[in-house]
Amino acid sequence: MSNFISYTYEEHVITRQNKAEKVFLANFEADAPILENAHVIVNPYLINPLAALILFKTEKTASVTMTLHGKNNARENIVKEFSETTSHTIPVIGLYENIETKVTIELSTGEKKEFFVKGQVVPKAVSRCRNILTSIDYFGTDFMFLSTAGKSLPSAYDYKGEIRWLLTINTMFDLKRLKNGNILTGSPRYSRMPYNGTGLIELNLLGKIIKEYRMPGNYHHDQFELSDGNIMALTQDFHTDTVEDMIALLDRETGKVIKTWDFKDFLPQDQAGSGSQDAHDWFHNNALWVDEANKTITLSGRHQDALVNFNYETNTLNWIIGDPEGWSEDMQKYFFKPVGDLSKFDWQYEPHACVVCPNGDVMAFDNGQYRSKSKDKYIKNRDNFSRGVRYHIDTEKMEIEQVWQFGKEWGPSFFSPYISNVEYYADGHYLIHSGGIGTIDGFASDVLPAFLDRSDENVDVFSKTVEEKDGVICFYLEVEGNFYRAERLSAYHDKENVTFGDGKLLGELDITPTFGTIPDVEEVMKIVPIENQISIVEEEDKLVFHGTFERGSLVMIVLEGPDEDHGYYINTAAVRHLAMCSGAFLEKDDRTIKHNISKHGLSGKYDIKVIIDDYKYQTGISIFC
């Protein structure tokens, strides 16, 4: 009966990793290999083909020096010491793809062995480096991590532009190293269009997911670890009419939401909209920076062209960096007056990423899309520029001075209408990542690059990452595809580089809103028509319904349960997205819909049926919650 309906049960990556880890650790204990016949497991956690684990035991306690040899010369070697033990689990991070990388293990007892560990073949869809300019003197053995903004896979590049780290799952948005050395980034699991994943994932560089923090309002764009280890993450409340205008404070141990902040409490929603604003996504918060000493949070709001600082204890507004045009009289007191060399001063427009420097200066990536508050003065993308910018602000005098910028001089060749970031390393030493460049016939595209058809030979989509030190460009990386942010990290850190034990699924998803009225249409004992290409992917905590429908169809998924039915209305109207900071969930056919249904709040057996216009069809599939 279910010939036309594809059904898949997809195990969570954490579950698959837990099983894989149990197997290789059991083999390790059973075999108890010594250095000579150590177990070498490439891609032990199934999602990083350029990592390995070397497992062996020693009779006496010994420390280990691991050397991962570079391809070209000894200065490329990555050397890491591991503390004394008799049971050695050595993570190898940064294998070269599809060739044997020499790894030397040297024990403090004098024993030594060379291994040749072959990195796996990486997926074809990986984004290759097109151009890199730097030196080992400057960049050393660090990697430049690029987090994804679409179908590209998160990848890290060495000073030669070689891919040395990669995930084969499409994690999204910001990628940051936590105090414990793990990295925190967006979950690749679909929850809601345009780009809401279920939450955050914490993983080590081997690819082991330690925790997934599921969030009721999902996660988007950015997160920030606090001094107590808890996490502030950008979110929203899907029970309201607006999105991307809230922060959730997550308990690091339980993943539960401790507190939320709603920007509607201190910002007007109907003023000074940027060129991309609509009533639904009125602020488009894409970054946060927390200053615990002053109890303030600085936000980047693309759709108000603003960098906003508020007190998170009193929920009151402190200041706004941005063009004051279009804001009401009573809001003007929050804005700064430009001082200094005004011939070089520009406000930021539609910014992404904000950073507060140690002296209180504020940095941002000024995407600059439209570059005006007035429609009649909008600048076309092909004539525009993007840049990193640093402002010095005097909050007593409410004065602002632009003290640095990089990018304006590169004009449209560095223009990203969306995504991108800046990083502060030291005064005069910055990273500027223009991650969303898209051109048609060589000109900056007016369409967001996430929507461009990359198979068109006239289309080009790429990103440029620069590090500038004291006015000199010391690093330049150009990579195919768009990447949300860039983050320079070392392969190893001083904390635990490898941890064992089951990864955890924390927090919870929201109850998926149902539609109160279920159309009273004729039920037919037929499977949904084949042209609707229905597929259902069930996961541990949710299911995702896929289908293709003609525009204007009435479509509803109905879960018929033991006590009550749940109807989920599917909008088949064309939706115009004014922001698409990650195109990871975009479909080639824009009539294709994906609808996520959380199992939270469901209990028992449900038969899945689909209403399409005048009929209720069968799928032949039941789920148990």
Next chain:
Amino acid sequence: MIKEMNTIEFDALDKQGVMLVEFYSKTCGPCKMLAFVLKDISKADPDLSIYTIDFDENKELKDKCGVKGFPTILFLKDGLEVSRLEGLKQKPAIIKEIEKMKN
């Protein structure tokens, strides 16, 4: 009571009392869904007058009413607009507007 109307019929209508006027399009999924919601409301309150008007075929009327898109529901009392809802809404949101209008 739900009744389909065109511009001429609507202009001639006695607009005393409380009524809902829905502008819809035949090519609109949310409008099709809203039709079931309105049917449900009408079932519970058969005396309530609900008029449906084809957006595409009654352009002059929709312009006169300032309706920009579909579905749009106008809540009228004695011929005067009290409020409107744009887009697909659930039953409670519509009933809330009706209650407001009645009180």
